[in-house]
Amino acid sequence: MRLKSCLIAAVLSFGFLSPLVFAQGRVTSPEEFFGFRLGSDRKIASWDKMVAYYNLLAKESRKIKVVDMGPTTEGRPFLLVLLSAPENLAGIERFRAINLKLSDPRGLGEDEAKKLAAEGRAVVCQTMSLHATEIGGSQMAPELAHDLLIRDDEETRRILENVIFLLVPSFNPDGLVMVADWYAKTLGTEYEGADLPWLYHKYAGHDNNRDAFMLNLVESQYAARILFREWIPQAYVDHHHMGSYGARIYVPPYAEPIRPLADPLIWREHGWYGAHIAYKEEEAGLSGVINMSQYSGWGHFGFHWITPFHNIAGMLTESASTRLATPLFIHPDQLRGGTRGLPAYEEQTTFPNPWPGGWWRLRDIVDRQKISAWSVLDLAARNKETVLWNAYLKAKRQTERGAKGKPAAYAVTAGQHDPLTAAKFIDKLLLQGVEVLEAPNGFSASGGMTYGPGSYVVSLAQPKMGLIRYLLGRTFYPDNAYTRDKDGNPIRPYDMATDCLAEFMGVRADPLDVLDAAGLRKLNVRPPTAGKAVKGAKGFVFDGRLNDSFTAASLLIDKGVAVRRIDQNWEGLRPGDFVAAAEPETAVAEVARRTGVDFRPLDSDPAPASRELKRMRVGMYQRYRGGNMDEGWTRLLLEQFALPYTTLRDAEIKKGGLAAAYDVILLPDDSTAAITGESSGERGGGAGRPQESVPPEYRSGIGADGVESLKVFVRKGGTLVALGGASAFAIEKFGLPVRNVLAGIPSKEFWCPGSTLRVKFDTANPLAYGMPAGGWIVFLGGSLAFEIAANEFSERYERVVVFPDRDLLQGGWLIGEEKLARKAAMVAARYGEGRVVLIGFRTQHRAQTHGTYKLLFNALFR
Numbered sequence: 001m002r003l004k005s006c007l008i009a010a011v012l013s014f015g016f017l018s019p020l021v022f023a024q025g026r027v028t029s030p031e032e033f034f035g036f037r038l039g040s041d042r043k044i045a046s047w048d049k050m051v052a053y054y055n056l057l058a059k060e061s062r063k064i065k066v067v068d069m070g071p072t073t074e075g076r077p078f079l080l081v082l083l084s085a086p087e088n089l090a091g092i093e094r095f096r097a098i099n100l101k102l103s104d105p106r107g108l109g110e111d112e113a114k115k116l117a118a119e120g121r122a123v124v125c126q127t128m129s130l131h132a133t134e135i136g137g138s139q140m141a142p143e144l145a146h147d148l149l150i151r152d153d154e155e156t157r158r159i160l161e162n163v164i165f166l167l168v169p170s171f172n173p174d175g176l177v178m179v180a181d182w183y184a185k186t187l188g189t190e191y192e193g194a195d196l197p198w199l200y201h202k203y204a205g206h207d208n209n210r211d212a213f214m215l216n217l218v219e220s221q222y223a224a225r226i227l228f229r230e231w232i233p234q235a236y237v238d239h240h241h242m243g244s245y246g247a248r249i250y251v252p253p254y255a256e257p258i259r260p261l262a263d264p265l266i267w268r269e270h271g272w273y274g275a276h277i278a279y280k281e282e283e284a285g286l287s288g289v290i291n292m293s294q295y296s297g298w299g300h301f302g303f304h305w306i307t308p309f310h311n312i313a314g315m316l317t318e319s320a321s322t323r324l325a326t327p328l329f330i331h332p333d334q335l336r337g338g339t340r341g342l343p344a345y346e347e348q349t350t351f352p353n354p355w356p357g358g359w360w361r362l363r364d365i366v367d368r369q370k371i372s373a374w375s376v377l378d379l380a381a382r383n384k385e386t387v388l389w390n391a392y393l394k395a396k397r398q399t400e401r402g403a404k405g406k407p408a409a410y411a412v413t414a415g416q417h418d419p420l421t422a423a424k425f426i427d428k429l430l431l432q433g434v435e436v437l438e439a440p441n442g443f444s445a446s447g448g449m450t451y452g453p454g455s456y457v458v459s460l461a462q463p464k465m466g467l468i469r470y471l472l473g474r475t476f477y478p479d480n481a482y483t484r485d486k487d488g489n490p491i492r493p494y495d496m497a498t499d500c501l502a503e504f505m506g507v508r509a510d511p512l513d514v515l516d517a518a519g520l521r522k523l524n525v526r527p528p529t530a531g532k533a534v535k536g537a538k539g540f541v542f543d544g545r546l547n548d549s550f551t552a553a554s555l556l557i558d559k560g561v562a563v564r565r566i567d568q569n570w571e572g573l574r575p576g577d578f579v580a581a582a583e584p585e586t587a588v589a590e591v592a593r594r595t596g597v598d599f600r601p602l603d604s605d606p607a608p609a610s611r612e613l614k615r616m617r618v619g620m621y622q623r624y625r626g627g628n629m630d631e632g633w634t635r636l637l638l639e640q641f642a643l644p645y646t647t648l649r650d651a652e653i654k655k656g657g658l659a660a661a662y663d664v665i666l667l668p669d670d671s672t673a674a675i676t677g678e679s680s681g682e683r684g685g686g687a688g689r690p691q692e693s694v695p696p697e698y699r700s701g702i703g704a705d706g707v708e709s710l711k712v713f714v715r716k717g718g719t720l721v722a723l724g725g726a727s728a729f730a731i732e733k734f735g736l737p738v739r740n741v742l743a744g745i746p747s748k749e750f751w752c753p754g755s756t757l758r759v760k761f762d763t764a765n766p767l768a769y770g771m772p773a774g775g776w777i778v779f780l781g782g783s784l785a786f787e788i789a790a791n792e793f794s795e796r797y798e799r800v801v802v803f804p805d806r807d808l809l810q811g812g813w814l815i816g817e818e819k820l821a822r823k824a825a826m827v828a829a830r831y832g833e834g835r836v837v838l839i840g841f842r843t844q845h846r847a848q849t850h851g852t853y854k855l856l857f858n859a860l861f862r
Contacts, residue, residue, distance in 0.1 A: 132175025506851020677701010
């Protein structure tokens with residue numbers, strides 16, 4: 001059920017009672033319901049109890065409505081809790097409509113906008129505990145809701161009268177359940193307070209905050225409905241935790257550098273809200289509050305960093321962590337600065353009241369986060385008309401900037417290398433609330449470029465102009481005094497240096513300096529692509545350039561349909577194209593409908609130019625030590641494309657005999673130490689934690705026995721695919737004469753933190769079948785580039801992906817491109833009867849880089 005329908009149902013059940021005649025009965029307190037004060041030492045309220053509590057509050061008070069957005073990844077309810085005055089909730093659809101008009105004021109005059117700002121209500125959204133081990137927000141939220149329901153002072157009445165509060169009490173309910181269960185399991189043992197041994201989201205772990213522009217996760221999709229399309233609040237706060245040994249809470253604004261192209265009012269609003277939060281924290285006598293520090297305005301396109309480009313004051317709080325609900329004692333000399341905007345742990349204008357040290361408790365986090373959450377509501381309530389008027393101004397001015405600037409639009413041609421991926425790209429834009437125009441009859445652009453029927457246009461003359469520029473256009477991260485330290489060393493961006501959706505997905509988006517909208521029409525919903533199946537005398541052929549063709553091949557194999565792969569140019573077919581047997585025809589038609597892949601008639605026997613396709617038995621290594629986010633995303637990717645796999649644990653690898661069960665073993669991006677179980681590691685979300693911090697059954701690593709087992713597996717004909725940093729493991733442990741040319745180079749000489757780089761693909765190599773001759777890869781800090789050492793068996797090594805001579809940077813930040821020039825990004829090495837495939841970058845990064853998926857998929861078929 002769509003959010004709008006859910007809200008209408010809630011309003012109908014609510015009625016239209018005036019607050020003047022409504023007398024609220026008794027409202028159950030959190031302490032009474034949960035049996036303890038939230039934030040108490042060694043106590044965590046779990047999600048099932050929270051769901052029951054919010055539903056109870058909705059029965060006890062007319063100031064709250066609970067909307068179940070739908071099931072989470074693992075089937076739990078994902079809640080949106082609305083809090084406001086009863087008459088506001090009764091008229092909720094009117095206020096939502098006002099909000100949407102002010103958020104896209106095209107065709108709206110200033111006089112009408114002023115009337116709507118006077119009539120409307122400020123809308124504030126706050127989300128809790130996206131990162132599930134950061135439990136303060138989820139534990140604070142029931143108290144925040146209860147206070148809004150029972151307090152009857154002037155400040156509270158003003159909030160309820162002037163604000164519609166959209167509360168997401170847990171952004172990651174599945175993770176909260178995991179954390180609460182884990183904490184209960186270890187409570188009272190020597191492992192109390194230890195972090196989970198596995199990811200705290202089924203697929204993403206800590207990376208769930210990096211999903212706001214791709215929206216792979218269902219929880220992200222619910223948030224996008226609230227934030228990007230169905231409400232578009234004026235302010236948004238995402239409540240998090242940070243390290244334990246610095247400031248006690250970070251509040252807005254962000255530190256430098258900012259990411260350009262947002263309306264300037266956004267950055268002023270950050271300072272406005274942040275100053276009010278900090279003021280209220282100090283007023284309450286809470287020390288250790290810092291703002292304009294640590295977290296830069298240019299961050300990853302997670303929810304609090306992408307929202308400014310939706311014209312929302314998207315903000316972040318970060319509280320110092322405890323050991324889950326176990327208190328932590330901190331000595332004064334353990335407190336430190338040394339972060340962006342806080343060079344030393346001492347007083348400064350943005351940090352006037354340092355915390356002195358002592359016991360730090362979950363309740364301390366709850367107190368600070370509750371004040372920060374309340375302060376945002378308070379400021380919005382006190383300035384309701386200003387907040388709404390500025391929502392109008394931001395959207396209007398961004399639209400005007402887009403109309404006057406260049407490019408005027410981006411064209412997405414129907415003639416893409418992979419049209420089905422381009423269609424998914426359009427779907428992603430629609431999920432962001434971006435207006436897309438379709439050209440049913442095609443069009444011609446200035447300069448003579450022609451775009452065929454079915455092409456799309458994204459105009460920048462719309463409120464989300466800045467977002468469009470980043471998702472479709474080239475991005476260059478600043479290289480200036482804010483992004484280098486005093487010695488000239490580059491400072492790592494907060495995650496990525498670019499988040500260009502088009503480049504990640506391998507979609508061509510052409511900038512147009514002039515837009516003629518004649519013949520274009522607004523696309524509201526893109527209908528699902530249904531493939532067609534037309535049988536020829538010898539069966540069917542389908543396009544090897546489509547990612548979805550691998551899904552089609554996998555499904556056909558499941559249905560018993562014989563599939564072959566073209567391996568040379570033949571009668572108009574390319575190497576990598578797929579061929580399916582003529583029967584059963586109904587199975588092919590069903591797969592075409594499901595995948596969108598077109599099956600064309602094949603009239604000649606392709607046997608001389610093809611080979612039988614076999615789907616490999618795939619095992620993927622999964623460790624503990626906090627889990628490996630790259631492994632989780634790779635699981636999601638394989639499931640999205642119906643490519644089966646089996647999870648491989650340490651014991652099975654150590655046992656040996658892998659060749660009997662597997663043809664391909666995947667090693668996700670990770671450090672050698674994390675794979676083997678050595679005492680230190682730097683990659684993969686927790687690999688550096690001491691193994692002794694968790695019970696013995698959750699300690700991880702394949703050890704020397706596992707290494708030998710993998711070597712035997714490959715010698716006997718298996719394929720080992722090493723992604724990203726795992727390539728260094730394969731090179732070292734297998735003794736391959738391959739060198740990572742970037743190892744040990746100082747950052748002043750080479751630096752590439754999350755950028756898109758130009759490469760060439762060897763499309764004659766089966767591992768690159770279906771790829772274009774040239775394209776982009778996402779290259780992260782820690783990615784590898786290879787040089788094959790001179791040796792007497794060089795013919796056993798193949799360079800599949802290679803960097804060109806120069807002009808490597810497509811988007812992001814690159815220092816020292818000469819270090820990469822003419823080097824390989826992907827190498828295949830024969831080893832005994834098998835092979836080792838080294839992919840120095842994440843070809844499947846966060847299930848976002850559709851443009852390079854085929855480099856992985858090809859390795860999963862023979």
